[in-house]
Amino acid sequence: MTVHVDAREAAQMVLHAKIRVPARPGPLTLVYPKWIPGDHGPTGNVADIMGLRISAGGKSLPWRRDPERTSEFAVNVPAGSNAVDVDLDVVVETRFGATAGASDLNWHRVVLYPKGARPRDLQVEARADIPPDWRYATPLSVASEGGGTLTFKPVSLEMLVDSPVILGRYGRSIDLGTALGAPHSMELVAETEDALAVNEKQIAAYRALVGEAAALFGARHYDRYTFLYLLSSAVEDGSGFEHHRSSLDVAPASIFSKEDDFRSARWLLAHEFAHSWNGKYRRPKGTPHSTTKSRCTTSCSGFTKG
CATH class of the missing domain: 2.60.40.3650 (Immunoglobulin-like)
Known part of the structure; x- marks a missing residue:
């Protein structure tokens, strides 16, 4: 095709x-x-x-x-x-x-x-x-x-x-380091350049996340991992969608400029990242869908039927 x-x-x-x-x-x-x-x-x-x-x-x-x-x-x-x-x-x-x-x-x-x-x-x-x-x-x-x-x-x-x-209209790539032999990055896109102003303390938290996941799971199943982060004025809270080698995450455009917004949404990338192992790479037998209350779920088996 x-x-x-x-x-x-x-x-x-x-x-x-x-x-x-x-x-x-x-x-x-x-x-x-x-x-x-x-x-x-x-x-x-x-x-x-x-x-x-x-x-x-x-x-x-x-x-x-x-x-x-x-x-x-x-x-x-x-x-x-x-x-x-x-x-x-x-x-x-x-x-x-x-x-x-x-x-x-x-x-x-x-x-x-x-x-x-x-x-x-x-x-x-x-x-x-x-x-x-x-x-x-x-x-x-x-x-x-x-x-x-x-x-x-x-x-x-x-x-x-x-x-x-x-x-x-604006974008920024942030290297989050290598873990278990695979590079990781956070890719930001936004309507305004101001939304991309991530400070070093915030970047350090995401780099720590990569290392903590490697320590927790002890293995990886991808050649590289990409956090896709869309910063939008049209949303008030964070939400995301897990994938095998990436996650598609969306947060308010003010997430990095307002500490309260960052604190309330910083769980998002960690949550979707964990689903790369639990839900994408491996799915518990007999549980084709997640029971979490968040938007992200585990994978269905196909496109035309569950």
Whole structure:
């Protein structure tokens, strides 16, 4: 598969995607992710799709949405075709504090894939166009960058969905040191440069977190770890989402400038970091979802079913 996301209108809360899906002639059902790894239930919001166009060889193909399984779209691939092209428009979700100056790209919101396919077996070549002069951060490996376009090294669909991108007018990268042979960093994006003013005492606390996790767990399961931190004026409290090699965290833009805000939200990165071991790398048998009251949860087993 190939996925090319145009995020240049992220400030207007719109994402555009072009997806090419290898396919054989005949009936094909494409699905929009429903069970999102890390969420409590079938939270993939197909209602956020604003436009869907499917074609093959440059010719538009009629599609039919299943009246009961509303995340499924049926189409007939014409003879002589080996792929279908999907144009997808979706609204930017606001759960991670997206504003006109900072946003996120969660890949499950901009893909359709063949029903029945295993996400870990589908290889994806992904690209993203970002707004001019905006900064970005992601755990994905970037193969090339130029003209506002990021081209990522191929990964499985499973890993792509587990590797968000954050975008903002301003950004800062902070090295948190190496533990158990793996580098760790905190990547900040924000609407204003003032929000990035992390002091040395605060940085020291996060560096200590990395060392404490290494001492607690005694092993690591990733080649590097990235704390993705989106600082937004649209949120009043911290929230996050765990991933295998990263976490997507959001906090008020004042978290580093106001000691009370820092004190109230400093637990967040530690909480999501621990879920990389407990919930992502390992999940207790018989407990597919977390019982915590926070927003973050353990992973579901797939995209289309729990």
